[in-house]
Amino acid sequence: MITKTESLEAYKNAIKAHYEIEKSGKYSSFLIHLSRARLRQLCEERLKESNNIEDKLSFSLVFGFEYDVNNRNKLKLQTDKFRPIETFFKGETDLADIEAINIAALLVNFNPRPFRYFISKPLPNEALINEEKHKIGVKHSYKNRNKLKHTIVKKIGIGLLGVIGITSIGYTTKNIILPEPQCMQWQNNHYEVVDCNSNEDNLIKQHNIIPFNEEQSKLIKVEVSDTTQFFKNGKPLYWYAKVNGKPEFFNTHGVHPETGKALKQVSEYIVNKYVKNNNYLKKF
Structure with missing residues (x-):
């Protein structure tokens, strides 16, 4: 039984x-270069699109007034409340405050x-399960998946990676099983947990299925720019390996998922040569 904490x-x-994942999505401009003001603007955009009453409730509990498109100036005065989220x-x-x-x-x-849905609301059908798994980059394809009667929560990192609940129809989430992953596969910019004997579709066969490695599973390929913070207190925040003469950047140490080369810590030389001089950007 997993605790609330x-x-x-x-x-x-x-x-x-x-x-x-969202950093390369529709609202990437708000998320790649984080600031309180950008998060405030993004909050407005999300709420304009949202029909979820729980989103409006969370907003009012955090900011002290109900969301309305006419409250834009009022929300601007609350910009500092986005600082902990930033x-x-x-x-x-x-973050400790649930709202x-x-x-x-x-x-x-x-x-x-919100959080109370995350821990208690069963997913209604297999299609939604697959959609949510795709969104956070984790795919479970166990042969006995349809026999599961409990929610399964799987953590995979980026230094931290994600969680997805697999729940049988109509079953209330009470007991949580944590299966040991057996295999994983590189998918675009991250590893996904897969069935070791997966033969489901050709799309996931672009890279070899390999034994699950907890440390390597945290690896995520990231896109950088000349405004990316590469160092903190003098310590590098990214790793890289060259592919066809150009560096590819990752969030943590390990080996390159396609070439097998050991990743190196980013250096001022690499940043200046390939990023600051736009040589990296010319690749895209």
Whole structure:
């Protein structure tokens, strides 16, 4: 039985995982270069699109008034309230307030939300399960999946990666089983947990299925720019390996998932040569 504290940590990890995916999505301009003002603007955009009454409730509990498109100037006065969420996404601080965490989930459009739905609401059907698994980059394809009668929560990192619940129809989430992953496969920019004998579709066969490695599973390929913060207190925040003469950047140490080369810590030389001089950007 997983505790509420463990569930909350899983929820936060899932939100952070989805944040990394959303950085290349529709609202990437708000998320790649984080600031309180950009998060405030993103919050407005998300709420304009949302029909979820829980989002409006979380908003009112955090900001002290109900969301309305005419309250834009009022929300501007609350910009500093986005600071804890900004530092949470940057990995500088943690979030303890559940409603603030729910706002973080809204900002990256992570579902299921809010937190009480995350821990208690069963997913209605297999199609939705597959959709949610795709959104956070985790795919479970166990042969006995249809026999599961309990919710399964799987954590995979980016330094931190995500969580997904697999729930049988109509079954209330009470007991949680944590299966040991056996295999994984590189998918675009991250590893996915897969069935070791998976023969499901050709799309996931682009890279070899390999034994699950917890440390390597945290690896995520990231896109950088000349405004990316590469160092903190003199320590590198990214790793890289060259492919066809150009560096590819990752969030943590390990080996390159396609070439097998050991990743190196980013250096000022690499940043100046390939990023600051736009040589990296010319690749795209």
